[in-house]
Amino acid sequence: MFFDLVNCGVKVEKPKNIFIDCTATYYTGLNTGIQRVVRNIIARVDYIETNFGIKCTPVILKEGQFIPISKEDLLNKKPDPKVLKAKVLLSKILPSKVYFFAKNLYGRLFLFFAKPSIKANPIVPQKGDIILGIDVFWELGLFEAIIKYKKQFGIFFILLIYDIIPLMFPKYYRDQTPKKFKANFKKTDVFDAIVTTSHANVYQIKKLSENEFSGISKKLIDVFSLGSDIKPLTQSVNHNEHIEDIVKNSKIFLMVGTLEPRKNHNFVLDAFEKIWENDLSKKLIIVGRIGWLCENTLKRIKSSKYYNKNLFMFNFLNDEDLSYLYKNAAAVIVASTIEGFGLPLAEAMYYNVPVIASDIDVFREIGGSYPIYFNLSSIDSLVDAINNVKPLADKTQTIKLTTWDDSATQLIDKTLILYNQLRTNSEAFNEKSTDNRH
Known part of the structure; x- marks a missing residue:
């Protein structure tokens, strides 16, 4: 209001x-x-x-x-x-x-x-x-x-x-x-x-x-x-063919945000590596420009045995391709330790995509009961959320979404x-x- x-x-x-x-x-x-x-x-x-x-x-x-x-x-x-x-x-x-x-x-x-x-x-x-x-x-x-x-x-x-x-x-x-x-x-x-x-x-x-x-x-x-609505600045409807190949017949989980410490990519990687030991049906796609203090995270992603198999990273993605990923995601993961708002959370809600979110005050304020929340002190809490996420019934009828x-x-x-x-x-x-x- x-x-x-x-x-x-x-x-x-x-x-x-x-x-x-x-x-x-x-x-x-x-x-x-x-x-x-x-x-x-x-x-x-x-x-x-x-x-x-x-x-x-x-x-x-x-x-x-x-x-x-x-x-x-x-x-x-x-x-x-x-x-x-x-x-x-x-x-x-x-x-x-x-x-x-x-x-x-x-x-x-x-x-x-x-x-x-x-x-x-x-x-x-x-x-x-x-x-x-x-x-x-x-x-x-x-x-x-x-x-x-x-x-x-x-x-x-x-x-x-x-x-x-x-x-x-x-x-x-x-x-x-x-x-x-x-x-x-x-x-x-x-x-x-x-x-x-x-x-x-x-x-x-x-x-x-x-x-x-x-x-x-x-x-x-x-x-x-x-x-929360993404309206691409260009009119092209063509998508990156590589992205379409990754998404095809796959259960993808999406992280959107600059690579920087508070976005907590390492925590999410820990959870997925634990999952991938027994289950290779899930894919993690990281979208975000290369930021700061993320040298070790970047090295970890590129040296992972799962890189370009179950783990993918796009540092320069346009709005058309990002919109396509939102539409095809099994869930969006927002794992930040602290945020001022949380735009990917709002954008996922716009696309009626399940959200798995760290249990911090601002995500509770923005997302309410929409996300599945996990405990930042427990990798297993995130693993359980990923393994148990299900497609949503249409929540957009009961949630007031803010357009631009x-x-x-x-x-x-x-x-x-x-x-x-x-x-x-x-x-x-x-x-x-x-x-x-x-």
């Missing part, structure tokens, strides 16, 4: 413009994790404008200033195909440590030298306009630019926080990510309010130390839900609620200051 300002007839103040930052997604061209959310929201800017009557403009940073782009500029932006092919090849032939060194070096050089080809004048916001940050906020100088725009134009900055895992569990990341995340998030005077994707996130944010994050417990914060249209509506709806609270608080503060002077 959410409070729909559009349809309930509530009188609200609206800004002239909402500028949506999508800098990191534009520069990288990626379509995983945060980037999937950014792309789905930006794809609906026309829908937002029609429903809310507010000019909604995607923007990216260029030389410290925000410039407007079209939604097509973002949605058509892909990683360089030559670079992508090189990554696939190198990931297959190079030792893990060498591959990760080359990948990280390329990433740093790319972001340093990348220059958008788009030629546009910087935006000129009106006082009270909103810059809505829905992308990676701890890279590329976003906060520095926001500080300038707040001083120059008097804008409000509302920040989407997907999770605060880099603060809570820095061990899950390489050194620089938690440091950059923390250094920016500590600047609580830069963002005026927060939107996030679960009530579990709200609880964690509000519990942060006031000594480090001044005023964080008093920050205005609201929750919206991410969408719903998600975009909720995001802007909650943004406007926060905007009106900020205006009210600002006006009350100004009135009090005037009274004190008299």
Whole structure:
């Protein structure tokens, strides 16, 4: 449930413009994790404008200033195909440590030298306009630019926080990510309010130390839900023939998510290796780009005697092929030790596919009674869930699924609620200051 300002007839103040930052997604061209959310929201800017009557403009940073782009500029932006092919090849032939060194070096050089080809004048916001940050906020100088725009134009900055895992569990990341995340998030005077994707996130944010994050417990914060429907950005209906061969006459289990420690791939591999000792009828397909601190996991997958027999991995898969796998999966496994939301869980529910999920608070919040939950301290608990999973009766009739249209509506709806609270608080503060002077 959410409070729909559009349809309930509530009188609200609206800004002239909402500028949506999508800098990191534009520069990288990626379509995983945060980037999937950014792309789905930006794809609906026309829908937002029609429903809310507010000019909604995607923007990216260029030389410290925000410039407007079209939604097509973002949605058509892909990683360089030559670079992508090189990554696939190198990931297959190079030792893990060498591959990760080359990948990280390329990433740093790319972001340093990348220059958008788009030629546009910087935006000129009106006082009270909103810059809505829905992308990676701890890279590329976003906060520095926001500080300038707040001083120059008097804008409000509302920040989407997907999770605060880099603060809570820095061990899950390489050194620089938690440091950059923390250094920016500590600047609580830069963002005026927060939107996030679960009530579990709200609880964690509000519990942060006031000594480090001044005023964080008093920050205005609201929750919206991410969408579950996958609508491929291209119109091709052809699927990867190799994937079709794997799926054919097989009972496949699907894991979707970047290879990184908290996604818990090793735990799932332990369970399947135990199963495969006696039962080779089941296959595990891992879909996700190669992330960080996963060198040993990557090596384990590729050196497994089951690799390309019962165990498969795809690091660069498009939405058409991912959708095909969801439709043909016996179950989707989400084994994370901690999450801010859990998009694969929501996407599996959309396809009415059984879900086997780790028993963590946010999955209970998002999935309710839909998943089969397993205990993270017991491999046998996951083995039992895998062995006993059955096709579902149609649960979609009783579960309210959030589409990306719903998600975009909720995001802007909650943004406007926060905007009106900020205006009210600002006006009350100004009135009090005037009274004190008299």
